[in-house]
Amino acid sequence: MDTAFIILSLITVAGAVWAVTLRNLIHAVLSLVLFFFGIAGFFFYLNADFVGWVQILVYVGAVAILAIFAVMLTHNLTAEDEPGFFSLRWLTGMAIAATVGAVLWFAIRSNAAMSQTAPAGVASNVADIGRKMMTDWVVPFEVVSLLLTAAMIGAIVIAMEQISHRK
Amino acid sequence: MTTLAHFQILASLLFVIGLFGAVTRRNAIVVLLSIEIMFNAANLSLVAFWRYSPHPEQLSGVMFAIFGITIAAAEAAVGLALVIVIYRYYKSIEVDGMRSLKG
Amino acid sequence: MEPATHIPWIASHLWLIPLLPFLAGGVSALLPRRCRKLSAGLAIGAIGISTLLSFCALAESILRGLLPHAGRQWSAMQTHEAWHWLTEFTWFSYGTTSLKLGFVLDPLTAAMATMVSFVSMLIFIYSLGYMDRDKNFTRFFTFLSLFAGAMLGLVVANNLLLFFICWELVGVASYLLIGFWYHRPSAAAAAKKAFIVTKLGDIGFFAGLLWLYHATGTLQFYTPDHTGALEQATALAGLPGIMGLSLAGTIALLIFCGAVGKSGQWPLHVWLPDAMEGPTPVSALIHAATMVAAGVFLVARTYPLFQASPQVLTLVAWIGAFTAIMAATIAIAQNDIKRILAYSTVSQLGYMVMGLGVGGMAAAMFHLLMHGFFKALLFLGAGSVIHGCHNEQDVFKMGGVKKHMPVTFWTYFVGTLALAGIFPLAGFWSKDEVLTAAFNWGGGWFHKGPFALGCIGVFLTAFYMWRQVCLVFLGEYRGEKATVGHKQVGHEEAETQHETVPGVPHESPAVMTVPLVILAIFSAFMGFSGLPEHANLIHHFLSPEHAPHHVNWFVIATASALAFAGLGVGHLLYGVKPLAADEPDPLKAKLGKLRDFCRDKWYWDELYEATVVRFANIAAVVVDLGDRLLDGVTVGMGLLARGLSFINDKFDEHAINRSFDGSCGTVRLMGRCFAALQDGRVQSYLRLVAVAAALLAFWFFLK
Numbered sequence: 002m003d004t005a006f007i008i009l010s011l012i013t014v015a016g017a018v019w020a021v022t023l024r025n026l027i028h029a030v031l032s033l034v035l036f037f038f039g040i041a042g043f044f045f046y047l048n049a050d051f052v053g054w055v056q057i058l059v060y061v062g063a064v065a066i067l068a069i070f071a072v073m074l075t076h077n078l079t080a081e082d083e084p085g086f087f088s089l090r091w092l093t094g095m096a097i098a099a100t101v102g103a104v105l106w107f108a109i110r111s112n113a114a115m116s117q118t119a120p121a122g123v124a125s126n127v128a129d130i131g132r133k134m135m136t137d138w139v140v141p142f143e144v145v146s147l148l149l150t151a152a153m154i155g156a157i158v159i160a161m162e163q164i165s166h167r168k
Numbered sequence: 169m170t171t172l173a174h175f176q177i178l179a180s181l182l183f184v185i186g187l188f189g190a191v192t193r194r195n196a197i198v199v200l201l202s203i204e205i206m207f208n209a210a211n212l213s214l215v216a217f218w219r220y221s222p223h224p225e226q227l228s229g230v231m232f233a234i235f236g237i238t239i240a241a242a243e244a245a246v247g248l249a250l251v252i253v254i255y256r257y258y259k260s261i262e263v264d265g266m267r268s269l270k271g
Numbered sequence: 272m273e274p275a276t277h278i279p280w281i282a283s284h285l286w287l288i289p290l291l292p293f294l295a296g297g298v299s300a301l302l303p304r305r306c307r308k309l310s311a312g313l314a315i316g317a318i319g320i321s322t323l324l325s326f327c328a329l330a331e332s333i334l335r336g337l338l339p340h341a342g343r344q345w346s347a348m349q350t351h352e353a354w355h356w357l358t359e360f361t362w363f364s365y366g367t368t369s370l371k372l373g374f375v376l377d378p379l380t381a382a383m384a385t386m387v388s389f390v391s392m393l394i395f396i397y398s399l400g401y402m403d404r405d406k407n408f409t410r411f412f413t414f415l416s417l418f419a420g421a422m423l424g425l426v427v428a429n430n431l432l433l434f435f436i437c438w439e440l441v442g443v444a445s446y447l448l449i450g451f452w453y454h455r456p457s458a459a460a461a462a463k464k465a466f467i468v469t470k471l472g473d474i475g476f477f478a479g480l481l482w483l484y485h486a487t488g489t490l491q492f493y494t495p496d497h498t499g500a501l502e503q504a505t506a507l508a509g510l511p512g513i514m515g516l517s518l519a520g521t522i523a524l525l526i527f528c529g530a531v532g533k534s535g536q537w538p539l540h541v542w543l544p545d546a547m548e549g550p551t552p553v554s555a556l557i558h559a560a561t562m563v564a565a566g567v568f569l570v571a572r573t574y575p576l577f578q579a580s581p582q583v584l585t586l587v588a589w590i591g592a593f594t595a596i597m598a599a600t601i602a603i604a605q606n607d608i609k610r611i612l613a614y615s616t617v618s619q620l621g622y623m624v625m626g627l628g629v630g631g632m633a634a635a636m637f638h639l640l641m642h643g644f645f646k647a648l649l650f651l652g653a654g655s656v657i658h659g660c661h662n663e664q665d666v667f668k669m670g671g672v673k674k675h676m677p678v679t680f681w682t683y684f685v686g687t688l689a690l691a692g693i694f695p696l697a698g699f700w701s702k703d704e705v706l707t708a709a710f711n712w713g714g715g716w717f718h719k720g721p722f723a724l725g726c727i728g729v730f731l732t733a734f735y736m737w738r739q740v741c742l743v744f745l746g747e748y749r750g751e752k753a754t755v756g757h758k759q760v761g762h763e764e765a766e767t768q769h770e771t772v773p774g775v776p777h778e779s780p781a782v783m784t785v786p787l788v789i790l791a792i793f794s795a796f797m798g799f800s801g802l803p804e805h806a807n808l809i810h811h812f813l814s815p816e817h818a819p820h821h822v823n824w825f826v827i828a829t830a831s832a833l834a835f836a837g838l839g840v841g842h843l844l845y846g847v848k849p850l851a852a853d854e855p856d857p858l859k860a861k862l863g864k865l866r867d868f869c870r871d872k873w874y875w876d877e878l879y880e881a882t883v884v885r886f887a888n889i890a891a892v893v894v895d896l897g898d899r900l901l902d903g904v905t906v907g908m909g910l911l912a913r914g915l916s917f918i919n920d921k922f923d924e925h926a927i928n929r930s931f932d933g934s935c936g937t938v939r940l941m942g943r944c945f946a947a948l949q950d951g952r953v954q955s956y957l958r959l960v961a962v963a964a965a966l967l968a969f970w971f972f973l974k
Contacts, residue, residue, distance in 0.1 A: 003169070003170060006170045006174065010178055013178070013182060014178075014181065014182065014185070017182050017185040017186065017205050018185055020189070020198075020201055020202070020205065021185055021186070021188060021189030021192070021193065021198065021201075021202050021205070022189075026195065026197060026198065029198060029201065030201065033201050033204070033205070036205065036208070037208070040208045040211070040212055043175075043212055043215070044212075044215055044233075047175075047215050047216060047218075047219040048219060049215045049218070049219070049230055049233070051230070051234075052211075052215055052230055052233050052234060052237070055234060055237055056208075056211075056237060059237050059238075059240075059241050060204070060208070060237070060241075063241060063244075064204060064240070064241060064244045067244060067245065067248050068197060068200075068201060068244075068248065070248075071197050071248040071251055071252060072197055074252050074255070075197070075251065075252065075255040075261055090192055091192055093191070093192075093958065094188045094191045094192035095188060097187065097188075097191055097958055097961050097962060098184045098185070098187050098188040098191075099184075100961070100962060100965045101183075101184055101187055101961055101964070101965045102180060102181070102184040103965075104965045104968045104969055104972075105176075105180035105183070105184070106177070106180065107969075107972060108968065108972070109173055109176045109177055109180065110173075111972065114172070115171065115172050115173035115176060116171050116172070116173055117171060117172055117220055118169045118170070118171055119169070119170065119172075119219055119220055120220070120224070123219055123224040125218075125224075125227060125230050129225075129227060130227060130230060130231075130234070133227050133231060134231070134234075138231050141231075141235055145235055145238050145239065148238075148239065148242055149238065149241075149242050151242075152242035152243075152245050152246050153245070155246050155249070156245050156246055156249040159246075159249045159250065159252075159253050187961060190954070190957055191954050191957050191958050191961065199954070263952065263953055263954055264952060264954075266951075266952075266953070
C-alpha cells in the first residue's frame with residue numbers, strides 16, 4: 002500500500018459515507034462530487050486515464066449537476082424526517098450491508114489471484130480504446146448509443162407531458 | 169505494494185456503503201445517488217481487474233467501465249427526471265409514499 | 272455423412288427459409304392498418320421465396336439421395352445409409368461448454384419444408400380473397416407470416432432447443448389466429464383452450480428435452496462427429512429410466528407427450544375441433560395441413576429414440592389407432608362442415624401416429640405430406656362453400672351447391688376421394704403404406720389390433736366424407752332462400768363476405784379457386800411418388816436404410832373394398848334420396864343412442880369437466896390450505912374463512928362454467944399468498960434482493 006492509495010481511499014470512503022448519511026441534500030451531493038473525484042483519481046492511479054476523464058466529465062460535470070437541479074426543483078433542501086441512527090431502519094440497512102459485505106469479503110479472501118501485485122507497463126491510450134470500440138465492441142457501442150437516445154427522448158417526453166398538463 | 173485485493177476490498181466497501189444508503193434513506197434523490205455510488209464501486213473493481221489482468225491489451229475492463237458510466241448516466245438522467253415528475257404528482261419524494269407497485 | 276466440402280449452397284443457407292417470413296411478419300407488424308396490399312404482398316413474397324428455396328433444397332436432396340442410384344438396380348439402394356447436411360453456430364458459451372444451435376438438411380427436412388411452404392403459399396393467396404373485407408387484414412397477414420416462419424424454423428432446426436422455441440412460437444401464432452376474432456367469446460375461449468391443452472403436452476416435451484440434455488450433454492440432433500443426441504440413442508437404450516423403460520424410452524415417452532398435444536391425439540385431442548373458431552384459411556393452414564403435423568414431425572425427427580424402445584412404439588401405435596377410430600366415429604355424426612373436417616384431421620393424424628408406432632416412419636411421413644395437400648384442399652373448399660353460402664356452416668342447411676359452385680365442387684370431390692383412399696389418388700397410396708406397415712407389425716392378435724382399427728377407420732372415413740359431399744353439394748339448396756340477407760354469424764365474418772344476391776350460393780373469386788385447383792392437382796397426382804415396393808421413391812428418399820414393404824394385395828384389396836363400401840353406404844343413406852329441408856339425419860334412425868354418443872364427441876369434454884377440472888378445483892383448495900397454514904402468522908383466521916368461502920364461490924362458478932379457469936385459480940391463489948411479501952415499497956424489494964443474492968453466494972461458496 003502506498004500513500005496515494007491511502008489518501009484516495011480516505012477521500013472516496015469519506016465522500017461516500019457523507020453522501021449517504023448527511024441530512025442536508027446539497028451537502029450530500031457535494032460529498033458525492035468529492036467521491037466522484039476520488040474514483041477518478043483511482044482511475045488515473047490505475048493508468049486508465051481515459052476512463053478517469055470520462056468519469057469527471059460525466060459524473061462531476063453532468064450527474065452531480067443534474068442531482069443538484071433535482072434537489073432544487075423538488076424544493077427539498079433538507080430531508081427532515083429521516084430516521085435516527087439507531088432506528089430499526091438503520092439497523093436493518095446495516096445488517097443487510099454487513100451480510101453483503103461479508104460475502105464479498107469472503108469471496109475476495111478465498112481467491113488466490115487477489116494477492117498479485119500490479120504488472121508494469123500497463124496503460125490504455127485513447128487510440129487503442131477508439132480502435133477497440135469500432136471493431137470488437139461495435140455492437141455494444143451501437144446499442145449504448147441507442148440507449149442514450151432512448152433515455153434522452155424519455156426524459157424529454159416526461160417533462161413535456163407535465164407541460165401539457167399545466168396548460 | 170498495493171495488491172488487487174486492496175482494490176477489491178475498497179470497491180466492496182464502497183458498494184456496501186451505497187447499498188446501505190439505497191435501502192435506508194427515504195429521499196428518492198439520495199437513493200438514486202446511492203445507486204450511483206454502487207455503479208462507481210463496480211467500475212472501480214472492473215478497472216482494477218483490467219490493471220492486474222494478464223491480457224491488458226484486450227482492454228476489456230476499461231470497455232466495461234466506459235459502458236457502465238454511459239449506462240449510469242442514462243439511468244441518472246431518466247431517474248432524476250422521474251423523481252421530478254413524482255414530486256409534481258405526489259408533492260413528495262419519500263420512497264415510502266410510493267406504494268402503487270403493490271399488487 | 273457428407274464431407275464438409277460438399278455442402279451445397281442451399282444447405283448452408285437453410286436459415287433463410289424461416290427468416291424471410293419472420294422478417295415479413297416483423298415489418299408488417301409495424302405497418303399501419305391501411306397498408307393492406309403492402310403487408311399481403313410482403314407476406315406472400317416472403318413465403319414465395321421460401322417456397323423456391325425449399326424446392327431448391329428438395330432438388331439438392333433428391334440429387335444427393337436418389338439419383339446416384341438411378342442407373343443401378345433399385346435394390347442396390349436398400350443398404351444405403353442415412354445422410355445429413357449440417358450447419359451449426361454457437362448461440363452463447365459459458366465456461367468451457369457452449370450452446371450450439373444449427374440447421375439440418377436431410378430428406379425429412381426437404382420434404383416437409385417443401386410441403387409446408389408450398390401449402391402455406393397457396394393458403395396465403397387464398398386468404399387474400401377470404402379475408403378481403405376484414406378490417407384487420409394487416410394483422411392477419413402478420414400472424415400468418417409469424418406462423419409460417421416459426422413452422423419452417425421448426426422444420427429446418429437441427430437442435431431440440433431451437434425446435435422447442437419454434438414449436439412454442441407456432442403455438443403462440445396458433446393462439447393468436449384462433450382468437451383472431453377475439454371479441455367473439457367462443458373464439459377467445461377456443462384460443463385459450465388450445466393454448467392450455469397443448470401446453471399440458473409441452474410440459475412433457477420440455478421435461479424430455481432437459482432429460483435428454485442431462486443424459487447426452489447436447490441437444491443437436493446430429494453432429495459432424497456423430498455425437499448428436501439422436502446418434503447416442505442406442506447408448507441411451509442401455510441405461511435405466513423410469514417405470515421399467517430404458518432411458519431412451521423414457522425420454523421418447525416424454526417427447527411423445529408434446530406430440531400428443533400438438534397433433535391432437537387422444538387424450539389431448541379436445542382442443543383441435545374447437546380451434547375451428549378461427550378464420551377458415553387458418554383452419555386449413557394450422558389445424559389441418561401444417562401445425563398439427565408438427566407433432567408427427569417431431570416424432571419422425573426424434574425417431575431413433577423411439578426405435579430404441581419397443582414398448583413406447585407400441586403405446587404410440589395404440590394411441591394413434593384409437594384416436595383414428597374414435598375421431599372417425601365422432602366425425603360421422605357432426606353437422607358443422609368444419610367440425611367434420613376437424614375430426615377427420617384428428618383421425619388422419621391418428622393414422623400417421625399409428626404408422627410411426629408400427630415402425631413405418633416413411634409411411635407416416637408420406638401420409639403426412641399427402642394429407643397436407645388434400646386436407647388443405649378440403650378446408651379451403653369448405654371455406655369457399657361457407658363463403659358462398661353466406662357463412663352457413665351447418666351441412667343440413669346447404670345442399671345443391673354443386674350447380675352454383677362448380678369449381679369448388681370438383682376440387683372438393685377430388686379431395687374427398689383422395690381422403691377416402693380411392694385408387695389412384697394420393698390418399699390411396701399413403702393410407703395403403705400406413706396400413707401395410709401396420710399389417711406387417713409383429714405377430715399375434717395384439718399386434719394386428721391397430722391394423723383392424725385402421726381398416727374400420729377407412730370405412731368410416733369414406734362414409735363421413737361422402738355424407739358431407741351429398742349433404743353439401745347434391746340435392747336441392749336447403750338454406751334460407753326466402754329470407755332476405757344472410758345469417759348474422761358475427762360482424763367480422765359478415766364483413767368478410769361479398770354482398771351478392773341473398774340466399775343463393777355463388778362461386779368464389781379466382782383468387783380463391785386457383786389455389787383449390789392447384790391443390791386438387793397435387794392431391795390427385797402426388798401419390799405416384801410413393802408406389803409400393805421398389806418404385807417407392809418417397810420411401811427410398813426418406814428412409815434409405817430400410818427396405819420398403821412388398822406389395823400386399825390383401826391390404827390393398829381390404830382397404831379399397833372398405834373405402835368403396837363406405838362411399839356406397841353413404842350414398843345409400845344420403846345420396847339416393849336427397850334430404851329435404853328440416854328433414855332429420857337418417858343416421859339417427861339407424862344408430863339411435865350410438866349416434867348421440869358420437870355426436871356428443873364421446874363426452875370427452877364432459878369427462879374432463881368432471882375429472883380434470885374438478886380435480887384442479889380441489890387441488891386449488893388443498894394448495895391454498897397448505898399455503899395459509901404456513902403463512903398463518905400473517906394471514907389470520909378470518910382471512911382463511913374468507914378465502915375458503917371465496918374458493919367455494921369460485922368452485923361453484925367453475926363447476927357451472929365448465930372451463931379451464933380452475934387451474935388458473937390455483938396460480939392466482941398462490942400469487943395472493945406471495946403478494947403478502949410485496950408491500951409495494953421499492954426498498955423492501957431491494958432488501959430482499961440483496962439478502963437473497965448474499966445467501967445464494969454463500970451457498971455457492973460452501974457447496
